[in-house]
Amino acid sequence: MALNAWKSTPERAAIRLVRSILGDSPSPLTTKQIYEEAVRRETGREYPEPPTVIASTQKPQKSIRKRGVVLKPPPTPPHPDNAIRSVRYLKAVVLPHMSDKIQEIEKFHTTKSLSDEEKQHRLATMSKSARKAKASLLPTITDVWLWRMTARPPPPLEPKKKKPVFGVEVGVGEDWLHLNKRRQRAREGKVVRDVTWLRELTKMRREREGLDKAAGKETIA
Structure with missing residues (x-):
């Protein structure tokens, strides 16, 4: 056992x-x-x-x-x-x-000054002859090992949400480097036209939604 x-x-x-x-x-x-x-x-x-x-x-x-x-x-x-x-x-x-x-x-090292009480305690543990010889040589600073909680790492920052790019569905932001210069210019022109059309369509939808909401309020009233 x-x-x-x-x-x-x-x-x-x-x-x-x-x-x-x-x-x-x-x-x-x-x-x-x-x-x-x-x-x-x-x-x-x-x-x-x-x-x-x-x-x-x-x-x-x-x-x-x-x-x-x-x-x-x-x-x-x-x-x-x-x-x-x-x-x-x-x-x-x-x-x-x-x-x-x-x-x-975590444990870490530091130093501190001895208090009068601590000095007297150290002297009390010495013999009478050693006390006389070392009283004036007694160090005033002592090593100390202390414990503390470890610092928690800060939470990761949330990535900033990118503002949605208008016109992604018609080709805005696409990579055209694989095309030659003529095709790139043609694609850019088409995307510009499509974005203009998309803006007009979006504007019309919003106006229509506004009219529908206004009509709904009048019906309730």
Whole structure:
């Protein structure tokens, strides 16, 4: 039996949650900030079923021995019933899937100035001697990796509708390059005459339609 019973692919609930968090945020977020917001949103939320493959009532796995070596099961995630059960799951499974597979988010590098609180925290992690030696050399700028939603490409522009050319039915716009000069001139003359006739015919039809509409109104009145 495999020791790791957790899925290695992200649950849909986890993807939706990260998408919502980054979509609602006015600025890009670090992995830690995404996780903290996910925990905050899921605090007290009840799922009809746990979003992982392990039921909440399942007994914890025991260590197994393989070739003389004792293999211990991985530690239980801090939030096993949440869509995002741990920072490791978010960092190693959910975020890479969303950036590499479905390409909804992207990770980018930037820098930021350390706040006084962050400087004090760094100094607190040093030994007393190192603190004295490096207090004045502590950098004020630090590297940061942030996540954000990928910019969606703008919708394709609809091609402008071309204004219909009058006289297409009588040859306007046709290619006559295959004809010799004499035939081209003859064809042009014929098309000009046909267009003149077509304009007169169109004018007569419109006048007739106008008269018919006027007669119809008088009949109704």
